[in-house]
Amino acid sequence: MRKLLIIAFCITWRVVCVVSDNPAMYSALPNPWMDDYTGVSDMHNYLKWGPYNVHDPSCKLFDDTYYMYSTDAIFRERRRVIQNDRLPFGNIQVRTSKDLVNWEFKGWAFDSIPQEAREWVLEHSGGRGATNIWAPYIFEYKGIYRLYYSVSAFGLQTSYIGLAESDSPLGPWTLKGCVVKTKKGDKMNAIDPSIVTDASTGKQWMHYGSYFGGLYCVQLNPETGLTLREGDQGHLTARRYEGRKNNNEAPEIIYNPKLKKYFLFVSYDPLMTTYNVRVGRSDSPEGPFTDYFGNDFREETDNLPLLTYPYRFENHPGWAGTGHCAVFSDATGDFYMAHQARLSPDNHMMVLHVRKIFWTEDGWPVVSPERYAGVSDVLFTKEDVAGVWEWINLSESMDTRDLEAGQVLWGENQLRKNERCESVRLNLHADQTFTTPHQSGRWWYIAENLIQLVDFENRAMRLHVHAGQDWENERFTWLATGLDSQGRSVWAKKIE
Numbered sequence: 001m002r003k004l005l006i007i008a009f010c011i012t013w014r015v016v017c018v019v020s021d022n023p024a025m026y027s028a029l030p031n032p033w034m035d036d037y038t039g040v041s042d043m044h045n046y047l048k049w050g051p052y053n054v055h056d057p058s059c060k061l062f063d064d065t066y067y068m069y070s071t072d073a074i075f076r077e078r079r080r081v082i083q084n085d086r087l088p089f090g091n092i093q094v095r096t097s098k099d100l101v102n103w104e105f106k107g108w109a110f111d112s113i114p115q116e117a118r119e120w121v122l123e124h125s126g127g128r129g130a131t132n133i134w135a136p137y138i139f140e141y142k143g144i145y146r147l148y149y150s151v152s153a154f155g156l157q158t159s160y161i162g163l164a165e166s167d168s169p170l171g172p173w174t175l176k177g178c179v180v181k182t183k184k185g186d187k188m189n190a191i192d193p194s195i196v197t198d199a200s201t202g203k204q205w206m207h208y209g210s211y212f213g214g215l216y217c218v219q220l221n222p223e224t225g226l227t228l229r230e231g232d233q234g235h236l237t238a239r240r241y242e243g244r245k246n247n248n249e250a251p252e253i254i255y256n257p258k259l260k261k262y263f264l265f266v267s268y269d270p271l272m273t274t275y276n277v278r279v280g281r282s283d284s285p286e287g288p289f290t291d292y293f294g295n296d297f298r299e300e301t302d303n304l305p306l307l308t309y310p311y312r313f314e315n316h317p318g319w320a321g322t323g324h325c326a327v328f329s330d331a332t333g334d335f336y337m338a339h340q341a342r343l344s345p346d347n348h349m350m351v352l353h354v355r356k357i358f359w360t361e362d363g364w365p366v367v368s369p370e371r372y373a374g375v376s377d378v379l380f381t382k383e384d385v386a387g388v389w390e391w392i393n394l395s396e397s398m399d400t401r402d403l404e405a406g407q408v409l410w411g412e413n414q415l416r417k418n419e420r421c422e423s424v425r426l427n428l429h430a431d432q433t434f435t436t437p438h439q440s441g442r443w444w445y446i447a448e449n450l451i452q453l454v455d456f457e458n459r460a461m462r463l464h465v466h467a468g469q470d471w472e473n474e475r476f477t478w479l480a481t482g483l484d485s486q487g488r489s490v491w492a493k494k495i496e
Contacts, residue, residue: 028475032101032373035316035343035351043081043089050095050103054352056135056192056250057338059326062145067169068095068326068338068352069109069136069147075349091133092149094170100336100354101374106170109136109147114175117151117160124183129153135192135250135324138169139225145169146225148179148206150191155405157212158183159190163225179226180208180218180233187213188233192324195220196253196262196285205285207237207264210249211406214239214298215266217286237287238266238280238297246302246399247271247406250324253285254335259363264289264297265307265337267323270408272347274397274419275323276309277339278302279365292364292487302396304487307367308339309394310420313493316472318344320415322353337367344420347413358464358481366464366481369491373469375476380465382445384478387496391426391436394489426492451480459485463492470495 033051040048055073059066070093082089090108097103113133121130130151137148145166152159160181164173182190189212197204204222209215218227218234240248250267264287265279280289280297288296291303308325312318321342329335335357343349355367369392397419402409427435434443434453441455446462454460463482470477470493480492 031474041076043078047105049105051352055340055350056324057326058137059328059338060138062169066097069138071134072132092136117162120160121151121158125153125156125158137193139195148193152191157189161190161193188216192250194251194253198285207251207253211247215251236298239300241302252327254327265325272413273320275321277307277325306394306488313390313423313472320347370468375467378467380449386428386430389426389492389494390423392421392423392491394421
């Protein structure tokens with residue numbers, strides 16, 4: 001007897017349960033929030049910024065609560081209003097959630113930028129920068145919560161990664177000093193920290209860096225949270241093609257205990273436009289890391305798999321800036337990715353995207369094409385396959401822009417033609433053939449939650465199918481994700 005789907009979908013003020021054995025019959029349900037948050041963007045509305053103004057997130061589950069920390073990037077920031085009305089703004093935004101759907105804005109971790117970090121940046125950048133804190137990272141060790149943070153000057157490698165500690169994820173925080181700092185002439189840039197512990201030895205490693213010279217890894221002293229050897233800046237772990245022009249930043253390092261491998265997620269390209277996520281893996285937390293085709297991450301090449309990219313499904317203006325991810329697990333060991341995404345066409349509003357991660361048969365992560373909305377895992381059968389789907393084959397554009405330190409120039413924040421992946425209609429026919437505007441072939445139901453498509457050029461891909469929220473049409477549906485033969489993500493959703 002077929003297993004029935006029971007979904008509990010939590011919205012801030014009520015719980016809706018839908019019971020059905022056919023996602024096409026689900027009643028329409030509202031999304032937990034609107035994507036355009038202009039109406040709550042005023043500085044006085046900061047307590048309503050649950051999923052809004054999220055940039056460079058770091059997230060972990062402590063006890064039964066998810067804690068998220070992020071850069072203080074604020075849409076339509078009004079510094080004069082903050083000062084005149086004495087609003088309690090600070091540095092490093094903090095949010096909590098019980099379900100990864102509803103987020104409560106808790107305020108800021110620090111009331112000011114740490115003086116030592118500020119002085120370092122201003123002294124070595126001609127008085128520029130040090131106006132904000134970027135890319136925090138949260139880590140727990142023996143009951144002590146460690147909050148790593150970055151202070152820098154835009155477009156310069158004058159940067160400082162510091163550490164603060166607390167016995168609570170909400171602080172108050174005690175400054176513990178500098179982890180790594182850089183200045184002009186160094187090989188790397190000291191921003192964007194991420195920490196991992198060796199599952200065999202207990203050794204700790206911090207991955208960090210951006211644009212200038214690539215990404216680096218340095219060993220930490222687990223007892224102090226600082227580098228094991230004072231002044232050590234670590235070793236190279238990742239570069240990319242034409243690194244003097246193209247951006248590579250935001251390393252996020254995790255260990256998957258089931259696969260017994262370490263995964264290094266990185267972000268390419270300008271943060272306001274074609275920001276996207278790639279991933280490599282290794283048997284060791286400090287590398288070397290290799291990509292989908294066995295290429296060394298330290299070589300000057302562009303690596304695959306490609307996990308996110310600017311995209312648009314029907315009935316929505318689309319998303320840009322889908323990068324700088326946090327990767328974390330829930331209490332059951334399932335992994336999720338959280339990242340910023342910028343609402344098109346202007347790409348100024350920053351909205352949190354949380355996506356569930358699935359793992360291919362050969363051990364690579366892929367992410368859901370839609371944001372997580374609390375939909376339970378369900379049994380997917382052959383009868384559910386046939387129908388009309390929207391399909392996006394993510395593919396990077398050829399970057400012809402003029403960039404500064406890997407970022408777009410002022411005023412060029414909108415996506416250009418062909419810089420966003422658009423959906424097309426995919427028809428999965430009952431006779432097990434499929435057609436799109438560009439290709440055709442056959443499909444097979446392989447096993448529970450797994451289908452395979454093979455086109456007439458014999459290119460095959462397997463897709464993991466799962467239930468989820470259709471955010472563009474505000475209803476439940478089937479979703480699918482996987483990799484094509486070129487290591488690029490394939491996203492689909494059923495739209496009956």
